[in-house]
Amino acid sequence: MKAIVCKSFxxxxxxxxxxxxxxxxxxxxxxxxxxxxxxxxxxxxxxxxKYQMRPSLPFAPGxxxxxxxxxxxxxxxHVKVGDAVIAGTWTGGYAExxxxxxxxxxxxxxxxxxVQAAGLLTVYGTSYHALVDRANxxxxxxxxxxxxxxxxxxxxxxxxxxxxxxxxxxxxSATKLAVCKEYGADAVIEYTTEDLKERxxxxxxxxxxxxxxxPVGGHFTEQAFRTLAWGGRHLVVGFAEGNIPxxxxxxxxxxxxxxxxxxxxSFTSTQPALFQTGMQVLLDLFRAxxxxxxxxxxxxxxxxxxxxxxxxxxxxxxxxxxxx
Numbered sequence: 001m002k003a004i005v006c007k008s009f010x011x012x013x014x015x016x017x018x019x020x021x022x023x024x025x026x027x028x029x030x031x032x033x034x035x036x037x038x039x040x041x042x043x044x045x046x047x048x049x050k051y052q053m054r055p056s057l058p059f060a061p062g063x064x065x066x067x068x069x070x071x072x073x074x075x076x077x078h079v080k081v082g083d084a085v086i087a088g089t090w091t092g093g094y095a096e097x098x099x100x101x102x103x104x105x106x107x108x109x110x111x112x113x114x115v116q117a118a119g120l121l122t123v124y125g126t127s128y129h130a131l132v133d134r135a136n137x138x139x140x141x142x143x144x145x146x147x148x149x150x151x152x153x154x155x156x157x158x159x160x161x162x163x164x165x166x167x168x169x170x171x172x173s174a175t176k177l178a179v180c181k182e183y184g185a186d187a188v189i190e191y192t193t194e195d196l197k198e199r200x201x202x203x204x205x206x207x208x209x210x211x212x213x214x215p216v217g218g219h220f221t222e223q224a225f226r227t228l229a230w231g232g233r234h235l236v237v238g239f240a241e242g243n244i245p246x247x248x249x250x251x252x253x254x255x256x257x258x259x260x261x262x263x264x265x266s267f268t269s270t271q272p273a274l275f276q277t278g279m280q281v282l283l284d285l286f287r288a289x290x291x292x293x294x295x296x297x298x299x300x301x302x303x304x305x306x307x308x309x310x311x312x313x314x315x316x317x318x319x320x321x322x323x324x
Contacts, residue, residue: 002324003060003095004304009049012308017301020060023092023099025073030105032085036118036298037093038064039307039320040151041240042265046091052263055091062093062322065100066108066117076102084108086117088125088268094304096324103272106279109286112293119319120286120293123151125275126237126264127159128282130213133267133274134260135233139164141210144200144227146220147240148185149176149317154294156213157183162290165211168203170196170220172314179294179317191220200227213237221245225257232257240314294318 003020025031043061045051069083079085079102088104108117131137143160147153148169160167161184169180170189177188189199200209208229214221218241225234225247232255252259268275285291296316299307300323307320 001096002301004062004301005058005060006047007058009047009054009057012044012047012305012312015047015061015305015308017304020095022097025071025076025099027074028076028102029073029099030069030076030079030085030087030102031071031097031099032065032067032087032105033070034065034093034096034098034324035067035114036065036324037062037301037322038119038122039304039311039322040064040122041238041311042122044308044312053265059091060093060095061091062095062098063090064088064118064121065093065098066114070097078102079105079107084114086121088121090265094301094322096301103276104268106283109283111287111289115295115298115321115323116293118321119151119295120155120282121279122264123155123319124159124282124291124293125268125279126152126262127155127213128278129264129267129275130235130237130262131156131159131163131211132278134262135211135235137163137165137211140166142166142168142204142207142229143211143213144168144170144209144224145185145213146170146191146216146224148180148188149173150215150240150314151316151319152215152237153213154180154183154318157185158291160213161185162285168200168209176317183292183294196220196223197226204229208232211235215240217241217245218243219245222247222251225251225259228255228257230256234259235262236260237262296320298323300324
């Protein structure tokens with residue numbers, strides 16, 4: 001089978017497109033013929049050796065796919081050969097076939113195509129876990145979303161609105177913010193040209209926000225933390241800006257606020273039952289048309305390096321998808 005292969009922890013340019021032996025489904029596993037695969041920022045960190053965990057070399061990147069079940073291993077019960085599914089794979093998704101554990105395979109919503117479905121597992125799974133499991137979002141909360149034009153950010157806007165929250169979306173361009181408005185954002189801040197803290201103060205009549213969703217990090221983290229209302233929750237989702245910020249902890253004391261870590265990848269394995277329950281809720285929301293994954297563009301599998309460069313250059317609104 002054809003696959004994108006990482007042979008050393010290096011740069012996107014060092015990836016190769018070549019033949020690999022086709023995988024087989026072992027006990028409790030599902031073999032999927034990949035129709036589409038999502039491209040995520042952590043995929044880039046993985047090949048550079050900068051992610052929280054390192055896979056064994058060589059490997060194919062790619063943590064989420066949509067496709068058709070080709071074969072099932074012993075003890076697999078909830079999917080069958082021929083089913084259209086989405087699957088979380090950790091690695092291996094940038095390939096024509098991939099094996100996934102049954103617990104990370106879900107029947108695809110019938111109202112989605114493979115391209116749409118391939119882009120929802122990671123960003124929507126992360127944002128659902130962050131807002132629902134970690135921040136206990138409720139109707140009436142005000143949520144500030146940093147990096148709202150990116151994959152997880154736009155998913156956070158979508159999920160927060162589906163839960164009855166007021167959403168303030170922050171992004172680096174008017175084009176990205178226009179899409180956030182399409183997804184229901186109540187207010188927007190272009191934080192490259194506006195003062196984040198002062199604008200939030202204006203928008204909330206001085207009260208502040210209940211939840212900060214932060215996949216950006218860097219110097220925006222402290223600015224956003226300062227916008228929290230009393231008892232607010234700041235979700236640490238990632239560091240897309242590239243720098244891990246230092247936060248004055250007296251700010252948490254003064255606001256009685258919480259700094260809440262969100263490590264979705266680890267959560268899916270340490271709390272599998274909660275992960276599966278959340279995914280079923282998410283997929284039902286997609287089936288009901290209450291959520292919609294935004295696809296920025298697609299690339300064929302052999303152009304995966306160009307797709308990853310597009311994500312690395314932060315040119316993306318929503319998701320980039322590879323097709324086989």
